[in-house]
Amino acid sequence: DAGVTQSPTHLIKTRGQQVTLRCSPKSGHDTVSWYQQALGQGPQFIFQYYEEEERQRGNFPDRFSGHQFPNYSSELNVNALLLGDSALYLCASSSQTGLSVKTQYFGPGTRLLVL
Amino acid sequence: RKEVEQDPGPFNVPEGATVAFNCTYSNSASQSFFWYRQDCRKEPKLLMSVYSSGNEDGRFTAQLNRASQYISLLIRDSKLSDSATYLCVVNQAGGSYIPTFGRGTSLIVHP
Numbered sequence: 078d079a080g081v082t083q084s085p086t087h088l089i090k091t092r093g094q095q096v097t098l099r100c101s102p103k104s105g106h107d108t109v110s111w112y113q114q115a116l117g118q119g120p121q122f123i124f125q126y127y128e129e130e131e132r133q134r135g136n137f138p139d140r141f142s143g144h145q146f147p148n149y150s151s152e153l154n155v156n157a158l159l160l161g162d163s164a165l166y167l168c169a170s171s172s173q174t175g176l177s178v179k180t181q182y183f184g185p186g187t188r189l190l191v192l
Numbered sequence: 193r194k195e196v197e198q199d200p201g202p203f204n205v206p207e208g209a210t211v212a213f214n215c216t217y218s219n220s221a222s223q224s225f226f227w228y229r230q231d232c233r234k235e236p237k238l239l240m241s242v243y244s245s246g247n248e249d250g251r252f253t254a255q256l257n258r259a260s261q262y263i264s265l266l267i268r269d270s271k272l273s274d275s276a277t278y279l280c281v282v283n284q285a286g287g288s289y290i291p292t293f294g295r296g297t298s299l300i301v302h303p
Binding site: 117118119120121122133135167177178179183184185186 | 196200224226234235236237238241279281283290291292293294295296
């Protein structure tokens with residue numbers, strides 16, 4: 078039983094570029110949440126997708142957008158990259174839309190470096 | 193004031209020691225609380241939930257003090273393998289239940 082998978086594992090971009098990160102949820106899960114974890118900080122909630130819609134959103138600008146596909150996989154898009162967007166981006170899946178974090182399984186993350 | 197605050201440490205302790213971490217939160221209406229463990233360059237993993245009555249899982253004990261708005265994690269008989277960052281997580285109330293993570297406390301257990 079595959080857990081949460083994310084791709085790519087590492088990514089280097091330059092300021093102003095756009096990036097797309099991908100996440101496949103754990104088998105049986107239909108809800109995907111995205112988090113940003115800057116170095117030395119805890120993860121910060123970006124948004125959550127359920128039934129292909131954004132259900133909850135944290136305090137992130139519109140440059141951060143997402144999508145969920147019918148197979149429950151999800152993408153995180155970040156436009157107009159800033160140096161401060163350098164972070165580990167974590168995807169977490171769960172089997173219901175509730176935001177109780179303890180029901181969420183985290184993927185290994187994508188490390189994004191913006192130069 | 194940050195919503196969830198933790199001392200980043202590091203806490204450097206010998207094997208067998210007892211160590212305790214605290215985490216304070218600002219929203220008195222917060223509903224649920226958790227401790228996560230994150231190894232270097234890995235994803236966070238749930239360590240334990242924190243209940244008002246306190247709860248214990250082997251060498252780990254978690255406590256919640258609603259009056260003073262903090263949660264604690266006590267680790268007894270520390271092992272080398274306990275070396276990690278411990279994140280406290282608070283599920284905010286108000287309908288959205290967005291989880292808020294602290295910045296984590298680094299624990300280093302040495303021989």
